[in-house]
Amino acid sequence: MNFLFHLHLSILILHSISQLESRKLTEEENQKRLEVCGLTTIPKIFNGRETSVNEAPWSVMVHTSKENQQYGHCTGTLISPRHILTATHCSASGDKEEWSSAVGKPLNREKCLENDNFIVTEVGASKVTVRSRNETIIGRAKYLFMFQLCRKIEKSDYEYLFPDDFMIVELSEDIEYSQNLQPACLARDTTDNELGTKLDFFGYGDNPPPGVVHSPEPKFHVTPKLLHQKIFVTEFTYEGNTYQTDSRVFMAQSVTSKTIACPGDSGGGAIRNIDGRNTVVGVAMQGTCAKLLRGKDGFEVYASVGYYREDVCEKTGICTPPRDSSDGNLSLEYVLWANGVRRDPWSKMNNDTIDFLKKMLNPCVEARATIEQVKEDPWLVTDVRPIRSVKRRVIGNKNGDVQGMETRTKRQRLDA
Numbered sequence: 001m002n003f004l005f006h007l008h009l010s011i012l013i014l015h016s017i018s019q020l021e022s023r024k025l026t027e028e029e030n031q032k033r034l035e036v037c038g039l040t041t042i043p044k045i046f047n048g049r050e051t052s053v054n055e056a057p058w059s060v061m062v063h064t065s066k067e068n069q070q071y072g073h074c075t076g077t078l079i080s081p082r083h084i085l086t087a088t089h090c091s092a093s094g095d096k097e098e099w100s101s102a103v104g105k106p107l108n109r110e111k112c113l114e115n116d117n118f119i120v121t122e123v124g125a126s127k128v129t130v131r132s133r134n135e136t137i138i139g140r141a142k143y144l145f146m147f148q149l150c151r152k153i154e155k156s157d158y159e160y161l162f163p164d165d166f167m168i169v170e171l172s173e174d175i176e177y178s179q180n181l182q183p184a185c186l187a188r189d190t191t192d193n194e195l196g197t198k199l200d201f202f203g204y205g206d207n208p209p210p211g212v213v214h215s216p217e218p219k220f221h222v223t224p225k226l227l228h229q230k231i232f233v234t235e236f237t238y239e240g241n242t243y244q245t246d247s248r249v250f251m252a253q254s255v256t257s258k259t260i261a262c263p264g265d266s267g268g269g270a271i272r273n274i275d276g277r278n279t280v281v282g283v284a285m286q287g288t289c290a291k292l293l294r295g296k297d298g299f300e301v302y303a304s305v306g307y308y309r310e311d312v313c314e315k316t317g318i319c320t321p322p323r324d325s326s327d328g329n330l331s332l333e334y335v336l337w338a339n340g341v342r343r344d345p346w347s348k349m350n351n352d353t354i355d356f357l358k359k360m361l362n363p364c365v366e367a368r369a370t371i372e373q374v375k376e377d378p379w380l381v382t383d384v385r386p387i388r389s390v391k392r393r394v395i396g397n398k399n400g401d402v403q404g405m406e407t408r409t410k411r412q413r414l415d416a
Contacts, residue, residue, distance in 0.1 A: 025317030038185035038277030058184035075268030081174040086267030118149035139171035160243040187281040187306035203265030229259035260298040262289035
């Protein structure tokens with residue numbers, strides 16, 4: 001009896017673990033994500049600009065209910081068919097030093113070890129819904145990944161620290177992409193949010209008049225509007241003092257000194273265009289809107305997406321190729337191609353041509369083909385086989401040297 005009980009318990013535990021991991025993106029799904037993420041062509045939020053219908057198709061609303069009642073909303077960023085990036089405090093509560101509860105349930109600190117990631121399973125996670133900009137429910141959470149929720153903050157006179165505020169919602173069913181629902185790419189590392197970087201922020205937050213903490217309560221429900229602001233990464237200066245910050249967060253201010261993130265914008269994505277891709281590099285944690293610190297005096301705090309890249313890959317299967325250490329400016333398009341994710345124009349080339357290009361474009365200088373190796377490469381060697389192309393036969397009849405013409409053409413193209 002005891003044996004059967006333990007066997008049954010083991011099966012349940014294994015079943016729970018397999019269920020928890022079953023929704024990670026497969027390698028194939030992740031490659032597909034890399035192919036399509038951030039490709040939208042159209043490049044708050046106090047006095048911010050209202051967005052057009054299909055602008056920022058990655059921006060969604062995240063609602064968390066408590067005891068069957070709604071209590072506000074956050075903004076989120078679609079990063080895969082079943083994953084939404086947002087802020088932990090949208091579904092958890094705590095103080096400036098640590099989190100105390102998740103989805104209304106107190107944390108057991110004895111089981112919540114330092115730097116542990118916290119996973120809210122289906123029963124609790126189902127209180128979280130994801131909605132489109134017209135508030136249509138497009139998904140319900142199956143799991144909530146609250147990254148490093150258990151970390152406690154130790155006060156410092158020189159460094160301004162914040163509890164980790166970085167969460168990924170995993171949906172119970174995949175979202176079908178459309179013109180208004182497209183994923184953003186994820187930052188590769190913290191250099192994507194380096195000091196001085198200009199970013200676009202999108203959020204469904206309040207837009208209160210100057211001097212007012214929040215907008216007057218409307219008589220009837222009003223669907224939040226998605227607003228946009230331009231921001232730049234800056235040093236953290238508060239009350240005349242400049243503080244160091246942990247690499248897991250960064251500070252930003254409005255480019256125009258006229259906008260600020262407000263309640264409802266929490267969890268929204270700070271977007272940077274990298275290699276032509278709209279890439280989320282920050283998640284809005286908090287701002288000074290409610291303190292009436294706005295304009296040039298206002299600032300916002302963001303979680304650095306690049307800081308959590310490895311944890312995100314491990315838990316969700318959303319993995320972004322790292323920036324190569326030998327060349328920090330490698331194009332993401334080249335990285336994807338070199339890792340086997342084929343996109344135009346690479347897919348239109350034959351394998352010999354692709355192999356030839358890879359030898360010349362190898363990011364490792366020591367392994368890159370020399371000029372002598374390039375000139376002796378088989379791709380440039382005359383093909384002695386009969387050429388059946390009608391076009392090439394005509395060239396051969398005219399010049400009397402088909403194969404020589406081909407070789408010269410390749411060499412001319414290379415020299416050019």
